[in-house]
Amino acid sequence: MIDTVELAAKTPDQSQPWDELGLKADEYQRIRDILGRRPTNAELAMYSVMWSEHCSYKSSKVHLRQFGDKAPQSDALLVGMGQNAGVVDIGHGYAVTFKIESHNHPSYVEPYQGAATGVGGIVRDILAMGARPVAVMDSLRFGPLDADDTHRVLPGVVAGVGGYGNCLGLPNIGGEVVFDPSYAANPLVNALCVGVMKHDDIHLANATGVGNKVVLFGARTGGDGIGGASILASESFDDTKPSKRPAVQVGDPFMEKVLIECCLELFGAQVVEAIQDLGAAGISCATSELASNGDGGMYVQLEKVLLRDPSLTPGEIMMSESQERMMGIVTPENLDAFLAITARWDVETAVIGEVTGTGRLIIDWHGETIVDVDPRTVAHDGPVYERPFARPPWQDELQAAGPEGLARPSSGDELRGTLLRLLASPNLASKAWITDQYDRYVLGNTVLAQPEDAGVLRIDESTGLGVAIATDGNGRYAKLDPYTGAQLALAEAYRNVATTGARPLAVTDGLNFGSPEDPAVMWQFAEAIRGLADGCQALGTPVTGGNVSLYNQTGDTAILPTAIVGVLGVLDDVARRTPQGFRESGQVVYLLGETRDEFGGSEWAWAEHGHLGGRPPSVDLAAERELAEILVNASRDGLIDAAHDLSDGGLAIALVESVLRYGVGARVWVPDGLDPFVFLFSESQARAIVVVPRSEEVRFTDMCSARRFPHQRIGMVDDGGVLDVQGQFVVPVDELRAAHESTLSSTFEA
Amino acid sequence: MARVVVDVMLKPEILDPQGKAVQGAFGRLGFEGVASVRQGKRFEIELDGEATPEAVAEIERAAATLLANPVIEDFTVHVEAGV
Amino acid sequence: MARVVVDVMLKPEILDPQGKAVQGAFGRLGFEGVASVRQGKRFEIELDGEATPEAVAEIERAAATLLANPVIEDFTVHVEAGV
Amino acid sequence: MRIGVVTFPGSLDDRDAARAVRVAGGEAVSLWHGDADLHGVDAVVLPGGFSYGDYLRCGAIARFAPVMEPLVDAARGGLPVLGICNGFQVLCESHLLPGALIRNDHRKFVCRDQPLRVENTATAWTSGYAAGQQIVIPLKNGEGGYVADDRTLDELEAEGRVVVRYAGDNPNGSYRDIAGVTNARGNVVGLMPHPEHAVESLTGPTTDGLGFFTSVLEGLVRS
Numbered sequence A: 001m002i003d004t005v006e007l008a009a010k011t012p013d014q015s016q017p018w019d020e021l022g023l024k025a026d027e028y029q030r031i032r033d034i035l036g037r038r039p040t041n042a043e044l045a046m047y048s049v050m051w052s053e054h055c056s057y058k059s060s061k062v063h064l065r066q067f068g069d070k071a072p073q074s075d076a077l078l079v080g081m082g083q084n085a086g087v088v089d090i091g092h093g094y095a096v097t098f099k100i101e102s103h104n105h106p107s108y109v110e111p112y113q114g115a116a117t118g119v120g121g122i123v124r125d126i127l128a129m130g131a132r133p134v135a136v137m138d139s140l141r142f143g144p145l146d147a148d149d150t151h152r153v154l155p156g157v158v159a160g161v162g163g164y165g166n167c168l169g170l171p172n173i174g175g176e177v178v179f180d181p182s183y184a185a186n187p188l189v190n191a192l193c194v195g196v197m198k199h200d201d202i203h204l205a206n207a208t209g210v211g212n213k214v215v216l217f218g219a220r221t222g223g224d225g226i227g228g229a230s231i232l233a234s235e236s237f238d239d240t241k242p243s244k245r246p247a248v249q250v251g252d253p254f255m256e257k258v259l260i261e262c263c264l265e266l267f268g269a270q271v272v273e274a275i276q277d278l279g280a281a282g283i284s285c286a287t288s289e290l291a292s293n294g295d296g297g298m299y300v301q302l303e304k305v306l307l308r309d310p311s312l313t314p315g316e317i318m319m320s321e322s323q324e325r326m327m328g329i330v331t332p333e334n335l336d337a338f339l340a341i342t343a344r345w346d347v348e349t350a351v352i353g354e355v356t357g358t359g360r361l362i363i364d365w366h367g368e369t370i371v372d373v374d375p376r377t378v379a380h381d382g383p384v385y386e387r388p389f390a391r392p393p394w395q396d397e398l399q400a401a402g403p404e405g406l407a408r409p410s411s412g413d414e415l416r417g418t419l420l421r422l423l424a425s426p427n428l429a430s431k432a433w434i435t436d437q438y439d440r441y442v443l444g445n446t447v448l449a450q451p452e453d454a455g456v457l458r459i460d461e462s463t464g465l466g467v468a469i470a471t472d473g474n475g476r477y478a479k480l481d482p483y484t485g486a487q488l489a490l491a492e493a494y495r496n497v498a499t500t501g502a503r504p505l506a507v508t509d510g511l512n513f514g515s516p517e518d519p520a521v522m523w524q525f526a527e528a529i530r531g532l533a534d535g536c537q538a539l540g541t542p543v544t545g546g547n548v549s550l551y552n553q554t555g556d557t558a559i560l561p562t563a564i565v566g567v568l569g570v571l572d573d574v575a576r577r578t579p580q581g582f583r584e585s586g587q588v589v590y591l592l593g594e595t596r597d598e599f600g601g602s603e604w605a606w607a608e609h610g611h612l613g614g615r616p617p618s619v620d621l622a623a624e625r626e627l628a629e630i631l632v633n634a635s636r637d638g639l640i641d642a643a644h645d646l647s648d649g650g651l652a653i654a655l656v657e658s659v660l661r662y663g664v665g666a667r668v669w670v671p672d673g674l675d676p677f678v679f680l681f682s683e684s685q686a687r688a689i690v691v692v693p694r695s696e697e698v699r700f701t702d703m704c705s706a707r708r709f710p711h712q713r714i715g716m717v718d719d720g721g722v723l724d725v726q727g728q729f730v731v732p733v734d735e736l737r738a739a740h741e742s743t744l745s746s747t748f749e750a
Numbered sequence B, C: 001m002a003r004v005v006v007d008v009m010l011k012p013e014i015l016d017p018q019g020k021a022v023q024g025a026f027g028r029l030g031f032e033g034v035a036s037v038r039q040g041k042r043f044e045i046e047l048d049g050e051a052t053p054e055a056v057a058e059i060e061r062a063a064a065t066l067l068a069n070p071v072i073e074d075f076t077v078h079v080e081a082g083v
Numbered sequence D: 001m002r003i004g005v006v007t008f009p010g011s012l013d014d015r016d017a018a019r020a021v022r023v024a025g026g027e028a029v030s031l032w033h034g035d036a037d038l039h040g041v042d043a044v045v046l047p048g049g050f051s052y053g054d055y056l057r058c059g060a061i062a063r064f065a066p067v068m069e070p071l072v073d074a075a076r077g078g079l080p081v082l083g084i085c086n087g088f089q090v091l092c093e094s095h096l097l098p099g100a101l102i103r104n105d106h107r108k109f110v111c112r113d114q115p116l117r118v119e120n121t122a123t124a125w126t127s128g129y130a131a132g133q134q135i136v137i138p139l140k141n142g143e144g145g146y147v148a149d150d151r152t153l154d155e156l157e158a159e160g161r162v163v164v165r166y167a168g169d170n171p172n173g174s175y176r177d178i179a180g181v182t183n184a185r186g187n188v189v190g191l192m193p194h195p196e197h198a199v200e201s202l203t204g205p206t207t208d209g210l211g212f213f214t215s216v217l218e219g220l221v222r223s
């Protein structure tokens, strides 16, 4: 029997499984207060999922506000936080939208499909803004490389990211892979998508215009991802049904590719007012958000939804997370034209309702009303928690246990051995085994991709206008100091973008933390946001949107606090981009920035000593800004031929990466007054190496001097086939390559 | 020598994009009367020896861990006669 | 309603990288006595009506043109009992 | 000269192929899979991608698209046709080219800059290269292993119909390192690597792929 509004009003004492659906007693009571009666089954399902942490941001909202409150003045921001994704003006009438989304838990349960549908979901977000998706990136965290579970999860995740993105025809232009024991059983899969449109093409997902049609199109609705909501079906009302629906969502990238082309044709023909993607909470989310963002109400006849599995209950249909579906708002005059386009693409379409002026979201099932709510109470006025947070008692101890006492290599041989071991360590080793599974060429606009510092895309063929994007995040730094750690992630992504010659403009973030019910985790979270918001203010790059993923923990142990930051920059002419590899013999290598004895949270301390303690490297955002300006100006004026930012593993790793790119050699000397070990492996920030043609040396050093920015001539590119750190050691390039490139392939090809 | 066959199919409630695509092609090619198509995998395993109950039990264990992904797939194992 | 099953396997002379990989995995997992593994495809086709000889002939035609590539694959068609 | 580029549902490199035609100096004409008309083009490119999601077998479903009917006839009549990656798979499925493409021997998708040796410069699409010339263009696919029975392979070798061969490591287990083949007449060519991704130094590893497109344009001008 179907639970209707009418029935709910008559049976106030009917017991309901709110608990199993993850609602708290006071939340359930609040729903009753809002409705003035008990919710129907369908309403309960809807509230429970829309008020979940994932959809409502109830624990994070109070902190996330800072991104708005502290947002720097920026003319570039066309659409800010709150929509499917933020939109940034890049000039010449072009706008770019980009965002990160996590799919962590599903990727642990079913790595291939979890990662694949993660990519699919973020691509639909970008598409809903009216943009053509043009590239993806993936930021990954796994347990130790040698753990059995990593061998189950990593190949599947990588195949899933590639399988979906490659089939969609979106180049993968970058990302990260980090291994740490805290991610065992809690892998992180964060996907980023970037899309492009003209200013006039921006669409907001609002349902306005009384009488406009609500249209559901794309894949049919099946039982995907409704594990929780199926409780409603099995426990209280209809015991004949299968008790467990599949929680696993399966992606169909071909369907999504067709959906992309179809949506872009619909936008282009101007036959659709708004499109909302269906992600978490499916139809519940799409209808309540569209209605809530609009100015009226919405009426839906749920039985009109095309089903893959005819046995689904109304509650399940509303909860289903079947992939590759979109909801459109279409004026009655345009409906025929709309349907003609979806038919041309063989995309199944159903008109399921219309926009009303009632201010209510009403959903009927075969003529009986099963939902009658104010959509704002579902989508926007969910619970907000001010969860207690407290600096954990162990934080002082952790910071006190610095890396000072760790044994350091001193002789040239020891330094050489350290370099070769670090190069082969999981976090610093080449990620080519992974990135070779991703298509970076499709669409023909990829100017730089892995292993470069940032991905660079051409946007406009006639002018060369383009964008650069990098994602970064260092959970070890953040564990030592979450405020600083978040700023370090920002600083690194910002620096990576500037290294290619792009002017950084805007930020998206993926915040992955443990349980918000743990005050220590909540403190890490609050500190990270405060750090990121302050950092964005200082760098003048607003946060345009992002994602929060909480409850990433095993038992009481949370993952490292992992704030992943994506920075978008613009290049007026991508032909001017600066690549990372050394190429021309005789050019001069400069080190920009100041090198200090900073090893807290470093890759060296971790890989060589399994040590994590002390303070992370200090942040100097003014210096980051200055460095970025030097890199951008030098690229514009043609003063440098290559640049590589310094980060994990320090100068030595950056040098090797630049040398390996084109297989040249280099000779490097340790500047006076610097300890060779500190010179080679410190992780001091706001640094980069650049390669300057002899003819430009004076102009380049004059520019640095005028800005009082530290710069040192540390070496020369040559074709000797070795890396020669003078007075310390010499390593043949082939030996460097073997150390760098064999770790992942020998692990996964065994 | 004996042959054991393992058939692996997606669980009925799981979306099968390949099957869907094949079904679409059936329609376009004018093959009538097809209500649904599901596509799965077939493994033909040749044993060195006889298909003893122990050997088949081994294969069954392998099917559950290696050949099928129990999160989304079901499988059946049978000994093929007369090989 | 009836179910027709089409099994498609690579011809014996064509390299089967997936089957080979499965065979390798058998070895590493300690499953003994496996001489070879070949991986193919299984299609389960539900008909609207009965599996009449005409309907099965249609499916055979579909198998030869669409489901299998005769350059590299062989196929068999059979009606599944009791569905 | 007008070169058609076919878009199937799931085609991905169709824009790139059209760009390559333009960079080479030709006019690119888009052809739609559902339209059984070649619109008078002088040559056709079947681009890369995942037509119909690569479901069933790569190219197996696209082969039956309405546009393929006139295309197969025209190809038999001498129209220059180039199949790149998925397009090569479609040509094999259509029996315009011998053999088939199967899953890479390492069972992964692979994207890399691939050295090739041009073995046959008598085809419509390779006349601009020097015999034995080594080129580097992107390779990106999951099912790029070229297979055929020994007789077919021997015949291809004897008739010089192997157009390009992998140089250095074989990236996917292709029999006899074959990366691309032609029909007997030399007008239909298919290859797994992507010449259309190597026509601009800004976005490609090289510009070595341009020769495929300039070859056919020059040939058309001459005739």
Ligand SMILES: Nc1ncnc2c1ncn2[C@@H]1O[C@H](COP(=O)(O)OP(=O)(O)O)[C@@H](O)[C@H]1O
Pocket (backbone or CB within 6 Å): A137, A138, A139, A140, A172, A173, A174, A175, A176, A177, A431, A434, A435, A449, A450, A451, A452, A453, A454, A455, A471, A472, A496, A647, A648
């Ligand atoms: N999961 C991934 N997906 C795509 N590209 C990746 C991935 N992991 C690493 N990369 C790429 O590999 C290169 C090296 O990565 P990394 O050392 O983390 O760069 P950086 O230290 O400059 O942030 C970069 O170009 C990065 O974008």
Ligand SMILES: [Mg+2]
Pocket (backbone or CB within 6 Å): A452, A453, A496, A645, A646, A647
């Ligand atoms: Mg970098």
